[in-house]
Amino acid sequence: MNEEIRKIIAxxxxxxxxxxxxxxxxxxxxxxMTSHASVNVMLALEDRFDIEFPDRMLxxxxxxxxSAIAAALLELxxxxxx
Amino acid sequence: xxxxxDRDQIFLTGIRRIGEEVxxxxxxxxxxxxxxxxxxxxxxxxxxxxxxxIPVELGGAGASFQSLAGACLExxxxxxxxxxxxxxxxxxxxxxxxxxxxxxxxxxxxxDVASEQRLIASVTSEVGTGGDMGSSIAAVEHAGADxxxxxxxxAPTVSYGAYADDLLTTLRRSPESEPGDQVCxxxxxxxxxxxxxxxxxxxxxxxxCSPGYIVRARFPLEQVLPTQFARVMNESMVPISHILWSHLxxxxxxxxxARARAFVRAAAKRKPGEPLPVxxxxxxxxxxxxxxRAEVSSGLAEFIAATADDRSRxxxxxxxxxxxxxxxxxxxxxxxxxxxxxxVCGIVGFKNDTPFSxxxxxxxxxSACLMVANERIHQTNASLLLIAKEV
Numbered sequence: 001m002n003e004e005i006r007k008i009i010a011x012x013x014x015x016x017x018x019x020x021x022x023x024x025x026x027x028x029x030x031x032x033m034t035s036h037a038s039v040n041v042m043l044a045l046e047d048r049f050d051i052e053f054p055d056r057m058l059x060x061x062x063x064x065x066x067s068a069i070a071a072a073l074l075e076l077x078x079x080x081x082x
Numbered sequence: 083x084x085x086x087x088d089r090d091q092i093f094l095t096g097i098r099r100i101g102e103e104v105x106x107x108x109x110x111x112x113x114x115x116x117x118x119x120x121x122x123x124x125x126x127x128x129x130x131x132x133x134x135x136i137p138v139e140l141g142g143a144g145a146s147f148q149s150l151a152g153a154c155l156e157x158x159x160x161x162x163x164x165x166x167x168x169x170x171x172x173x174x175x176x177x178x179x180x181x182x183x184x185x186x187x188x189x190x191x192x193x194d195v196a197s198e199q200r201l202i203a204s205v206t207s208e209v210g211t212g213g214d215m216g217s218s219i220a221a222v223e224h225a226g227a228d229x230x231x232x233x234x235x236x237a238p239t240v241s242y243g244a245y246a247d248d249l250l251t252t253l254r255r256s257p258e259s260e261p262g263d264q265v266c267x268x269x270x271x272x273x274x275x276x277x278x279x280x281x282x283x284x285x286x287x288x289x290x291c292s293p294g295y296i297v298r299a300r301f302p303l304e305q306v307l308p309t310q311f312a313r314v315m316n317e318s319m320v321p322i323s324h325i326l327w328s329h330l331x332x333x334x335x336x337x338x339x340a341r342a343r344a345f346v347r348a349a350a351k352r353k354p355g356e357p358l359p360v361x362x363x364x365x366x367x368x369x370x371x372x373x374x375r376a377e378v379s380s381g382l383a384e385f386i387a388a389t390a391d392d393r394s395r396x397x398x399x400x401x402x403x404x405x406x407x408x409x410x411x412x413x414x415x416x417x418x419x420x421x422x423x424x425x426v427c428g429i430v431g432f433k434n435d436t437p438f439s440x441x442x443x444x445x446x447x448x449s450a451c452l453m454v455a456n457e458r459i460h461q462t463n464a465s466l467l468l469i470a471k472e473v
Contacts, residue, residue: 016260029260029262029263029312030259030260030263031260032260032261032262032263033262034216034217034262035216035262035462035465036462036465039465039466039468039469042469043468043469046469052471053469053471054471055398055399055400055470055471055472056398058398058399058400058469058470058471059316059394059397059398059399060312060313060316060397061394061397
Protein backbone atom coordinates (compact mmCIF):
# COMPACT_ATOMS: atom_id res chain seq x y z
CA MET A 1 0.00 0.00 0.00
CA ASN A 2 2.80 2.42 0.90
CA GLU A 3 4.25 2.13 -2.59
CA GLU A 4 0.89 2.89 -4.21
CA ILE A 5 0.52 5.93 -1.95
CA ARG A 6 4.05 6.98 -2.87
CA LYS A 7 3.15 6.75 -6.56
CA ILE A 8 0.11 9.01 -6.03
CA ILE A 9 2.28 11.48 -4.11
CA ALA A 10 4.80 11.47 -6.94
CA UNK A 11 2.01 12.17 -9.45
CA UNK A 12 -0.01 14.75 -7.51
CA UNK A 13 1.83 16.32 -4.55
CA UNK A 14 4.17 18.37 -6.74
CA UNK A 15 7.08 18.03 -4.35
CA UNK A 16 10.28 19.76 -5.38
CA UNK A 17 12.45 16.82 -4.26
CA UNK A 18 12.64 13.07 -5.07
CA UNK A 19 9.59 11.25 -3.65
CA UNK A 20 11.47 7.93 -3.76
CA UNK A 21 13.94 9.27 -1.24
CA UNK A 22 11.24 10.23 1.31
CA UNK A 23 10.89 8.10 4.44
CA UNK A 24 7.38 6.74 5.09
CA UNK A 25 7.19 8.94 8.17
CA UNK A 26 8.58 12.10 6.54
CA UNK A 27 6.35 15.18 6.74
CA UNK A 28 4.97 15.84 3.27
CA UNK A 29 4.04 19.45 4.04
CA UNK A 30 7.58 20.19 5.20
CA UNK A 31 8.73 18.52 1.98
CA UNK A 32 6.78 21.17 0.06
CA MET A 33 3.24 19.84 -0.46
CA THR A 34 0.86 22.81 -0.58
CA SER A 35 -2.74 22.69 0.68
CA HIS A 36 -3.91 22.91 -2.90
CA ALA A 37 -1.75 19.97 -4.01
CA SER A 38 -2.91 17.96 -1.00
CA VAL A 39 -6.50 18.15 -2.27
CA ASN A 40 -5.39 16.54 -5.53
CA VAL A 41 -3.62 13.82 -3.55
CA MET A 42 -6.84 13.18 -1.60
CA LEU A 43 -8.92 12.97 -4.78
CA ALA A 44 -6.45 10.54 -6.34
CA LEU A 45 -6.42 8.37 -3.18
CA GLU A 46 -10.24 8.22 -3.11
CA ASP A 47 -10.22 7.19 -6.74
CA ARG A 48 -7.45 4.61 -6.50
CA PHE A 49 -8.63 2.93 -3.27
CA ASP A 50 -12.35 3.36 -3.98
CA ILE A 51 -13.08 4.99 -0.64
CA GLU A 52 -14.36 8.36 0.54
CA PHE A 53 -12.57 10.23 3.30
CA PRO A 54 -15.20 11.41 5.81
CA ASP A 55 -14.94 15.05 6.95
CA ARG A 56 -13.36 14.08 10.29
CA MET A 57 -10.37 12.72 8.31
CA LEU A 58 -10.08 15.67 5.93
CA UNK A 59 -7.42 17.54 7.84
CA UNK A 60 -3.75 18.15 7.56
CA UNK A 61 -2.54 15.64 10.15
CA UNK A 62 -4.17 12.70 8.32
CA UNK A 63 -2.21 13.46 5.13
CA UNK A 64 1.08 14.61 6.58
CA UNK A 65 3.06 11.44 5.78
CA UNK A 66 2.85 8.22 3.79
CA SER A 67 2.38 6.22 7.00
CA ALA A 68 -0.38 8.55 8.25
CA ILE A 69 -2.22 8.16 4.94
CA ALA A 70 -1.79 4.36 5.06
CA ALA A 71 -3.23 4.27 8.59
CA ALA A 72 -6.27 6.25 7.46
CA LEU A 73 -6.80 4.01 4.42
CA LEU A 74 -6.52 0.85 6.54
CA GLU A 75 -9.09 2.23 8.96
CA LEU A 76 -11.52 2.99 6.13
CA UNK A 77 -10.98 -0.40 4.50
CA UNK A 78 -11.55 -2.19 7.84
CA UNK A 79 -14.80 -0.21 8.26
CA UNK A 80 -15.93 -1.12 4.77
CA UNK A 81 -15.21 -4.81 5.39
CA UNK A 82 -17.07 -4.87 8.73
CA UNK B 83 -23.62 35.14 38.74
CA UNK B 84 -20.44 33.22 37.96
CA UNK B 85 -17.05 34.86 38.24
CA UNK B 86 -16.42 34.41 34.50
CA UNK B 87 -19.67 36.11 33.47
CA ASP B 88 -18.95 38.87 35.96
CA ARG B 89 -15.47 39.38 34.47
CA ASP B 90 -16.89 39.58 30.96
CA GLN B 91 -19.48 42.14 32.00
CA ILE B 92 -16.93 44.38 33.65
CA PHE B 93 -14.73 44.14 30.55
CA LEU B 94 -17.56 44.92 28.14
CA THR B 95 -18.89 47.81 30.25
CA GLY B 96 -15.43 49.37 30.12
CA ILE B 97 -15.20 48.87 26.35
CA ARG B 98 -18.65 50.38 25.82
CA ARG B 99 -17.64 53.48 27.79
CA ILE B 100 -14.39 53.86 25.79
CA GLY B 101 -16.33 53.43 22.55
CA GLU B 102 -18.89 56.08 23.43
CA GLU B 103 -16.64 58.60 25.15
CA VAL B 104 -13.28 58.26 23.40
CA UNK B 105 -13.49 56.40 20.08
CA UNK B 106 -16.62 58.22 18.89
CA UNK B 107 -15.22 61.62 19.83
CA UNK B 108 -12.08 61.12 17.73
CA UNK B 109 -13.38 58.97 14.88
CA UNK B 110 -13.86 61.78 12.35
CA UNK B 111 -10.46 63.30 13.00
CA UNK B 112 -8.73 59.89 12.87
CA UNK B 113 -10.45 59.29 9.52
CA UNK B 114 -9.80 62.74 8.07
CA UNK B 115 -6.13 62.84 9.03
CA UNK B 116 -5.45 59.11 8.46
CA UNK B 117 -3.89 59.11 11.90
CA UNK B 118 -3.51 56.43 14.55
CA UNK B 119 -6.42 56.37 17.05
CA UNK B 120 -4.03 57.17 19.88
CA UNK B 121 -6.71 58.33 22.35
CA UNK B 122 -8.71 55.10 22.04
CA UNK B 123 -5.66 52.87 22.38
CA UNK B 124 -4.49 54.89 25.40
CA UNK B 125 -7.91 54.44 27.02
CA UNK B 126 -7.86 50.70 26.24
CA UNK B 127 -4.41 50.47 27.84
CA UNK B 128 -5.55 52.36 30.90
CA UNK B 129 -8.45 49.95 31.41
CA UNK B 130 -6.12 46.96 30.80
CA UNK B 131 -8.26 45.90 27.84
CA UNK B 132 -5.20 44.98 25.76
CA UNK B 133 -4.54 42.00 28.06
CA UNK B 134 -8.17 41.03 28.70
CA UNK B 135 -7.83 37.66 26.96
CA ILE B 136 -4.65 36.61 28.83
CA PRO B 137 -5.46 33.99 31.49
CA VAL B 138 -5.63 35.27 35.08
CA GLU B 139 -2.62 33.16 36.13
CA LEU B 140 -0.48 35.03 33.59
CA GLY B 141 -1.68 38.44 34.70
CA GLY B 142 -4.64 39.02 32.35
CA ALA B 143 -8.36 39.36 33.01
CA GLY B 144 -9.27 35.92 31.66
CA ALA B 145 -12.06 37.37 29.53
CA SER B 146 -13.91 34.92 27.28
CA PHE B 147 -13.53 34.78 23.52
CA GLN B 148 -17.21 35.76 23.18
CA SER B 149 -16.56 38.96 25.10
CA LEU B 150 -13.61 39.81 22.81
CA ALA B 151 -15.92 39.47 19.82
CA GLY B 152 -18.50 41.62 21.61
CA ALA B 153 -15.83 44.25 22.27
CA CYS B 154 -14.93 44.41 18.56
CA LEU B 155 -18.59 44.94 17.68
CA GLU B 156 -18.93 47.63 20.33
CA UNK B 157 -15.82 49.56 19.20
CA UNK B 158 -16.84 49.13 15.55
CA UNK B 159 -20.03 51.07 16.25
CA UNK B 160 -17.93 54.14 17.09
CA UNK B 161 -14.66 53.97 15.14
CA UNK B 162 -13.84 51.27 12.58
CA UNK B 163 -10.10 51.92 12.69
CA UNK B 164 -9.93 51.73 16.50
CA UNK B 165 -11.90 48.49 16.38
CA UNK B 166 -9.58 47.06 13.72
CA UNK B 167 -6.42 47.90 15.70
CA UNK B 168 -7.98 46.35 18.80
CA UNK B 169 -9.09 43.26 16.85
CA UNK B 170 -5.72 42.71 15.18
CA UNK B 171 -3.91 43.02 18.51
CA UNK B 172 -6.29 40.48 20.06
CA UNK B 173 -5.78 38.10 17.11
CA UNK B 174 -2.01 38.05 17.72
CA UNK B 175 -2.49 37.75 21.45
CA UNK B 176 -5.08 34.95 21.25
CA UNK B 177 -2.76 33.12 18.87
CA UNK B 178 0.06 33.24 21.41
CA UNK B 179 -2.22 32.33 24.34
CA UNK B 180 -3.57 29.30 22.47
CA UNK B 181 -0.26 28.00 21.09
CA UNK B 182 2.50 28.88 23.54
CA UNK B 183 2.68 25.24 24.65
CA UNK B 184 3.97 26.20 28.12
CA UNK B 185 7.07 27.83 26.58
CA UNK B 186 8.57 29.84 29.46
CA UNK B 187 9.68 32.78 27.29
CA UNK B 188 6.14 33.26 25.96
CA UNK B 189 4.59 32.92 29.42
CA UNK B 190 6.87 35.68 30.69
CA UNK B 191 6.08 37.71 27.60
CA UNK B 192 2.34 37.51 28.28
CA UNK B 193 2.96 38.72 31.85
CA ASP B 194 4.77 41.71 30.32
CA VAL B 195 1.90 42.37 27.91
CA ALA B 196 -0.43 42.45 30.92
CA SER B 197 1.73 44.65 33.14
CA GLU B 198 2.96 47.03 30.41
CA GLN B 199 -0.12 46.84 28.13
CA ARG B 200 2.06 46.18 25.11
CA LEU B 201 0.44 46.49 21.67
CA ILE B 202 1.20 43.69 19.15
CA ALA B 203 1.06 44.09 15.36
CA SER B 204 1.51 41.35 12.78
CA VAL B 205 3.78 40.97 9.78
CA THR B 206 2.04 38.19 7.87
CA SER B 207 1.79 39.59 4.34
CA GLU B 208 4.86 39.47 2.12
CA VAL B 209 5.83 40.89 -1.24
CA GLY B 210 6.00 38.02 -3.77
CA THR B 211 3.67 35.48 -2.13
CA GLY B 212 0.56 36.64 -3.96
CA GLY B 213 -1.32 37.24 -0.71
CA ASP B 214 -0.96 33.65 0.51
CA MET B 215 -0.42 33.81 4.27
CA GLY B 216 0.43 30.09 4.23
CA SER B 217 3.70 30.60 2.42
CA SER B 218 6.75 32.71 3.15
CA ILE B 219 9.89 33.80 1.36
CA ALA B 220 11.80 35.39 4.25
CA ALA B 221 13.32 32.88 6.67
CA VAL B 222 14.70 32.65 10.18
CA GLU B 223 18.44 32.92 9.54
CA HIS B 224 20.19 30.91 12.15
CA ALA B 225 22.39 32.09 14.90
CA GLY B 226 25.50 34.10 14.17
CA ALA B 227 28.46 34.43 16.54
CA ASP B 228 26.31 36.23 19.13
CA UNK B 229 23.86 33.29 19.22
CA UNK B 230 21.05 35.47 17.86
CA UNK B 231 18.88 34.63 14.85
CA UNK B 232 17.86 37.26 12.30
CA UNK B 233 15.32 37.91 9.56
CA UNK B 234 14.55 40.48 6.90
CA UNK B 235 11.02 40.56 5.49
CA UNK B 236 9.38 42.83 2.91
CA ALA B 237 5.80 43.40 3.98
CA PRO B 238 3.39 45.28 1.66
CA THR B 239 1.30 46.33 4.70
CA VAL B 240 1.91 46.30 8.43
CA SER B 241 -1.09 47.75 10.24
CA TYR B 242 -0.08 50.23 12.99
CA GLY B 243 3.48 48.90 12.67
CA ALA B 244 4.94 52.25 13.68
CA TYR B 245 2.80 52.33 16.85
CA ALA B 246 3.16 48.73 18.00
CA ASP B 247 5.43 47.63 20.82
CA ASP B 248 6.00 44.20 19.37
CA LEU B 249 5.64 42.33 16.08
CA LEU B 250 4.48 38.80 15.34
CA THR B 251 6.08 37.79 12.04
CA THR B 252 5.60 34.69 9.89
CA LEU B 253 8.74 33.23 8.30
CA ARG B 254 10.10 30.04 6.83
CA ARG B 255 11.52 27.90 9.64
CA SER B 256 15.04 28.07 8.11
CA PRO B 257 16.66 29.20 4.86
CA GLU B 258 16.43 25.57 3.63
CA SER B 259 12.70 25.20 4.43
CA GLU B 260 9.93 25.02 1.83
CA PRO B 261 7.63 28.10 1.53
CA GLY B 262 4.84 26.38 3.51
CA ASP B 263 7.08 25.27 6.40
CA GLN B 264 6.55 28.34 8.55
CA VAL B 265 6.91 29.54 12.12
CA CYS B 266 5.88 32.75 13.96
CA UNK B 267 8.43 34.94 15.68
CA UNK B 268 7.66 37.54 18.32
CA UNK B 269 10.12 40.44 18.44
CA UNK B 270 10.11 43.44 20.76
CA UNK B 271 10.52 47.00 19.63
CA UNK B 272 14.20 47.09 20.62
CA UNK B 273 14.88 43.95 18.57
CA UNK B 274 13.57 45.09 15.18
CA UNK B 275 13.67 48.05 12.81
CA UNK B 276 11.05 49.18 10.31
CA UNK B 277 12.03 50.82 7.04
CA UNK B 278 8.92 52.34 5.51
CA UNK B 279 8.59 51.54 1.80
CA UNK B 280 5.18 52.97 0.83
CA UNK B 281 2.67 55.60 1.85
CA UNK B 282 -0.74 55.34 3.54
CA UNK B 283 -3.56 57.45 2.11
CA UNK B 284 -6.35 54.91 1.54
CA UNK B 285 -10.10 55.07 0.94
CA UNK B 286 -11.10 53.66 4.33
CA UNK B 287 -9.82 52.24 7.60
CA UNK B 288 -7.49 55.20 7.46
CA UNK B 289 -6.58 55.17 11.14
CA UNK B 290 -5.01 51.72 10.94
CA CYS B 291 -1.88 53.36 9.45
CA SER B 292 -0.78 50.37 7.37
CA PRO B 293 2.03 51.26 4.93
CA GLY B 294 4.62 48.76 3.72
CA TYR B 295 7.88 48.15 5.53
CA ILE B 296 11.07 46.17 5.34
CA VAL B 297 11.26 44.59 8.77
CA ARG B 298 14.67 43.52 10.07
CA ALA B 299 15.18 41.80 13.41
CA ARG B 300 17.74 40.08 15.69
CA PHE B 301 16.38 37.84 18.41
CA PRO B 302 17.06 34.73 20.52
CA LEU B 303 15.55 31.51 19.13
CA GLU B 304 13.30 31.07 22.18
CA GLN B 305 11.14 33.80 20.64
CA VAL B 306 10.00 31.40 17.92
CA LEU B 307 6.51 30.16 18.83
CA PRO B 308 6.83 26.38 19.46
CA THR B 309 3.77 25.36 17.39
CA GLN B 310 4.25 25.21 13.62
CA PHE B 311 2.42 27.98 11.81
CA ALA B 312 0.25 25.69 9.65
CA ARG B 313 -1.51 24.57 12.82
CA VAL B 314 -1.57 28.05 14.33
CA MET B 315 -3.13 29.36 11.13
CA ASN B 316 -5.91 26.75 10.92
CA GLU B 317 -6.70 26.48 14.61
CA SER B 318 -6.45 30.13 15.57
CA MET B 319 -5.21 32.91 13.36
CA VAL B 320 -7.59 32.47 10.41
CA PRO B 321 -10.86 31.61 12.21
CA ILE B 322 -10.23 34.16 14.97
CA SER B 323 -9.46 36.88 12.38
CA HIS B 324 -12.62 36.09 10.50
CA ILE B 325 -14.75 36.15 13.65
CA LEU B 326 -13.30 39.34 15.17
CA TRP B 327 -13.27 41.19 11.83
CA SER B 328 -16.85 40.21 11.05
CA HIS B 329 -17.92 41.46 14.47
CA LEU B 330 -16.38 44.87 13.93
CA UNK B 331 -17.82 45.10 10.40
CA UNK B 332 -21.20 44.31 11.96
CA UNK B 333 -20.54 47.10 14.48
CA UNK B 334 -19.90 49.62 11.70
CA UNK B 335 -23.00 48.49 9.77
CA UNK B 336 -25.07 48.64 12.95
CA UNK B 337 -24.13 52.29 13.44
CA UNK B 338 -24.86 53.11 9.81
CA UNK B 339 -28.31 51.57 10.28
CA ALA B 340 -28.78 53.51 13.54
CA ARG B 341 -28.01 56.76 11.69
CA ALA B 342 -30.49 55.89 8.93
CA ARG B 343 -33.09 55.13 11.57
CA ALA B 344 -32.44 58.43 13.34
CA PHE B 345 -32.86 60.20 10.01
CA VAL B 346 -36.23 58.55 9.35
CA ARG B 347 -37.47 59.30 12.89
CA ALA B 348 -36.51 62.94 12.51
CA ALA B 349 -38.39 63.08 9.19
CA ALA B 350 -41.45 61.43 10.75
CA LYS B 351 -41.47 63.94 13.59
CA ARG B 352 -41.32 66.87 11.18
CA LYS B 353 -44.44 65.74 9.31
CA PRO B 354 -46.50 63.64 11.71
CA GLY B 355 -49.11 61.44 10.05
CA GLU B 356 -47.88 61.98 6.50
CA PRO B 357 -46.79 59.03 4.36
CA LEU B 358 -43.02 58.45 4.55
CA PRO B 359 -41.69 56.37 1.64
CA VAL B 360 -38.17 56.33 3.08
CA UNK B 361 -39.48 54.40 6.10
CA UNK B 362 -40.06 51.43 3.80
CA UNK B 363 -36.43 51.58 2.68
CA UNK B 364 -35.38 51.53 6.31
CA UNK B 365 -37.45 48.42 6.88
CA UNK B 366 -35.79 46.77 3.87
CA UNK B 367 -32.43 47.77 5.26
CA UNK B 368 -33.24 46.15 8.58
CA UNK B 369 -33.63 42.80 6.87
CA UNK B 370 -30.20 43.21 5.26
CA UNK B 371 -28.73 44.00 8.67
CA UNK B 372 -30.43 40.94 10.20
CA UNK B 373 -28.79 38.68 7.60
CA UNK B 374 -25.38 40.06 8.54
CA ARG B 375 -26.10 39.75 12.24
CA ALA B 376 -27.27 36.14 11.83
CA GLU B 377 -24.18 35.09 9.90
CA VAL B 378 -21.84 36.77 12.39
CA SER B 379 -23.49 35.34 15.49
CA SER B 380 -23.80 31.83 14.10
CA GLY B 381 -20.14 31.97 13.08
CA LEU B 382 -19.17 32.79 16.66
CA ALA B 383 -21.45 30.09 18.12
CA GLU B 384 -20.02 27.46 15.76
CA PHE B 385 -16.47 28.46 16.62
CA ILE B 386 -17.19 28.10 20.34
CA ALA B 387 -18.84 24.71 19.73
CA ALA B 388 -15.97 23.54 17.51
CA THR B 389 -13.35 24.43 20.12
CA ALA B 390 -15.24 23.18 23.18
CA ASP B 391 -13.95 19.59 23.15
CA ASP B 392 -11.25 19.28 20.53
CA ARG B 393 -9.55 22.19 18.81
CA SER B 394 -8.31 19.94 15.98
CA ARG B 395 -11.82 20.10 14.48
CA UNK B 396 -10.81 23.57 13.32
CA UNK B 397 -8.31 21.92 10.95
CA UNK B 398 -11.02 19.95 9.16
CA UNK B 399 -11.76 21.18 5.67
CA UNK B 400 -15.49 21.52 6.29
CA UNK B 401 -14.74 23.83 9.24
CA UNK B 402 -12.19 25.84 7.27
CA UNK B 403 -14.84 26.35 4.59
CA UNK B 404 -17.32 27.50 7.24
CA UNK B 405 -15.11 30.29 8.60
CA UNK B 406 -13.88 31.31 5.16
CA UNK B 407 -17.50 31.74 4.25
CA UNK B 408 -18.15 33.88 7.30
CA UNK B 409 -15.45 36.23 6.06
CA UNK B 410 -16.72 36.38 2.50
CA UNK B 411 -20.38 36.78 3.45
CA UNK B 412 -19.86 39.42 6.15
CA UNK B 413 -17.33 41.42 4.13
CA UNK B 414 -19.84 41.67 1.29
CA UNK B 415 -22.90 42.28 3.42
CA UNK B 416 -21.47 45.02 5.69
CA UNK B 417 -20.82 47.57 2.89
CA UNK B 418 -24.20 46.65 1.40
CA UNK B 419 -25.89 47.72 4.65
CA UNK B 420 -23.85 50.93 4.76
CA UNK B 421 -24.76 51.74 1.18
CA UNK B 422 -28.41 51.08 2.01
CA UNK B 423 -28.12 53.52 4.91
CA UNK B 424 -26.75 56.09 2.49
CA UNK B 425 -29.75 55.47 0.26
CA VAL B 426 -32.07 56.19 3.20
CA CYS B 427 -30.29 59.32 4.41
CA GLY B 428 -29.64 60.78 0.95
CA ILE B 429 -27.55 63.92 0.73
CA VAL B 430 -27.27 64.41 4.51
CA GLY B 431 -25.78 60.91 4.68
CA PHE B 432 -23.40 61.72 1.85
CA LYS B 433 -22.12 64.86 3.56
CA ASN B 434 -19.33 64.28 6.07
CA ASP B 435 -20.50 66.74 8.70
CA THR B 436 -24.06 65.81 9.63
CA PRO B 437 -25.33 63.50 12.43
CA PHE B 438 -26.50 61.18 9.63
CA SER B 439 -23.14 60.91 7.75
CA UNK B 440 -22.37 57.36 6.70
CA UNK B 441 -19.49 57.96 4.26
CA UNK B 442 -16.86 56.78 6.73
CA UNK B 443 -18.90 53.66 7.48
CA UNK B 444 -19.20 52.84 3.81
CA UNK B 445 -15.52 53.48 3.09
CA UNK B 446 -14.34 51.53 6.15
CA UNK B 447 -16.43 48.47 5.29
CA UNK B 448 -15.25 48.56 1.68
CA SER B 449 -11.85 47.45 2.96
CA ALA B 450 -13.39 44.21 4.22
CA CYS B 451 -13.32 42.32 0.93
CA LEU B 452 -9.62 43.21 0.49
CA MET B 453 -8.31 42.14 3.89
CA VAL B 454 -7.18 38.74 2.68
CA ALA B 455 -8.80 39.21 -0.70
CA ASN B 456 -12.11 37.42 -1.16
CA GLU B 457 -10.87 36.23 -4.55
CA ARG B 458 -8.06 34.32 -2.86
CA ILE B 459 -10.43 32.84 -0.28
CA HIS B 460 -12.76 31.73 -3.07
CA GLN B 461 -9.80 29.99 -4.73
CA THR B 462 -9.09 28.06 -1.54
CA ASN B 463 -12.75 27.23 -1.06
CA ALA B 464 -13.09 26.06 -4.65
CA SER B 465 -10.32 23.55 -4.04
CA LEU B 466 -11.68 22.41 -0.64
CA LEU B 467 -15.17 21.95 -2.09
CA LEU B 468 -13.81 19.23 -4.38
CA ILE B 469 -13.10 16.99 -1.42
CA ALA B 470 -15.10 18.14 1.63
CA LYS B 471 -18.30 16.14 2.16
CA GLU B 472 -20.82 17.89 4.43
CA VAL B 473 -20.69 21.63 3.87
